[in-house]
Amino acid sequence: MVLTDSEFLNHLEISTQPLLSDGGMGTMFNARGIDFEQCLDALNLTDPQLVMDIHQAYIEAGSEIIQTNTFGANHFKLSEHDLGDEVAAINQAGVEIARRAAQVVEQKIFIAGDVGPLGVRLAPYGRVQKNEAFQVFLEQVDALCRAGVDLLILETISDLNEMLEALKAARKVCNLPVVASMTFTRDDRTLLGDTPAYVAQRLSENGADLIGVNCSGGPAQILRILNEMHQVVPTARFSAMPNAGFPEHVGGRFMYPASPEYFREYSNDLREAGACVIGGCCGTTPDHISEMRRALDDPHVETIGGSIGLTIETGGISSHTLEKRSRLSQKLTGGEFVISVEMDPPRGLSTHKLLAGASLLAESGADVINIADSPMARMRMSPWAVCSLVQRELNIETVLHFPTRGRNLLRVQGDLLAAHALELKNIFVVMGDPTAIGDYPEAMDDYDLVPSGLISLIKCGFNLGKDHSGGEIGQPTSFFVGCALNLTPRSVEKEISTLHRKIQAGVDFILTQPVFEPQKAEFFLDQYSAEYGNLDIPLMMGILPLFNLRHTLFLDNEVPGIAIPEDIQARISQAGAGSADEGVRIAVDLIDQIRPYASGIYLMPAFNRYDLAVQVVDQIR
16 A cells, blocks of 8 residues: 555654665665666666566565665666666656555555666766756656655765755655655765765755665664764654675675674664664665564664774775886876866865865866965865875876975975875975965975975985985985976066076976966067077966956956956956856867967866866867
């Protein structure tokens, strides 16, 4: 018997124990030989009996909520299988199959319309805008509601902004109860670094009927997150659906370690922590649900207790012999047009958003990520750690910014040893911003080396296996060293002289300040050639996409070394609300003009708008 939407919330009001949902659908498909590369949602049309058999197995195990087989039935994911036009048909078939499964048994079963993540990243860490995400969610939710579900479960979403768009779409379409269930990484934060407390607060403010946590790790982590959420919004309703631990890939199948008995022991702990709906996610089966049913029905079943958690140990990264030369070195000396993008380290502990942005840039075709060191003298995470994380997690090479300001000779050399130990081969040597303009104006601002001196130390010392005093460091380093250049300086003569000293010190490549006047940049290069001969060092031209008129005027009036011509300012002004897109077009135009004498570009996205940087990369690739 299928119930109306009001009965679901009424049941939660009067019941003394949670409703028990089902477990993993994908897990059951995989166990029956269905590869995860297939479109599992399409089975609603191609093999409805298999889908119904799994629903019935969960109902027989004790499930009171059945989630439709529509986790990936949105336009983005279905389009990957050329099924983008079948959104309504697949979702409606999923509801009908679940309804038929529920009618077979003489018990009350709720049909939950299952809505999973879109499978794409939202701007600024992806290409999809919020309004596009909203429309895609709206299409799927509308199909589920029209087919007659009792409630909606928005689940396994790792981006809070994406969840809020899904929730908004659900509220626009219907007044059914909505479970908004987020997933978390191993450090108990979302993929973009939001805490359980913040997530719970935002979901509560935006009208979720149940605040959920699912997937993530096993029951211990879910219980820990649930407790944190409950402390922030103690009057809210919660759902909890853990994975069966962290999986291993064995023989083409995903194997999960947490046993049904382990789930049984945690069931009442989840209830006591505030969950009024519990169930399972990846790796859970009807056996897990059956043991949870047993625990809920028998108050004397022993539980583990909320203070116990699982310790997940990960093995160290295996050592390997690196190539002597960096990939950046090979590309520049091989004549490739290289794209480098600058990113700032986070101001706090979380690196989630930075890694998401770096992943987007890597996927778009960027060759290397530049990690700045305390730009504008603002306190930020050490770029050594960020470079190491990006290279290890995303397999894209980085350029470590290495200011000489604020470092004595002892620290400079220790930091170089650290960079080599972390397999950071590309070093961008700069003077660095004075502390007087930053967060700690009273901080020490001394230095022992100017940039040309540090370049010489690296190229004539460390890369030959020697420190500053001539002592052995064990083996030669293989640093590929860059320097800064302003192509439109106030004093062309002074900048040319400084550049020549850096070249004599052995610099390998050059990154320039943002270029908005290509004709002046070309004039500078001609002047250098007239005095010292052709510049044969790879030159990566700075490109800074303008965001709006306010941003443009700030750069022109307040940032030393940047001058923006009136015609470019006029283009941004006339673009109005489309100024960010116009900024991309201007950037592409500038790149076309500097290509004849540039080895690549050094892209500097404003306001962490990595999606705009990707538009530039797309157009020039």
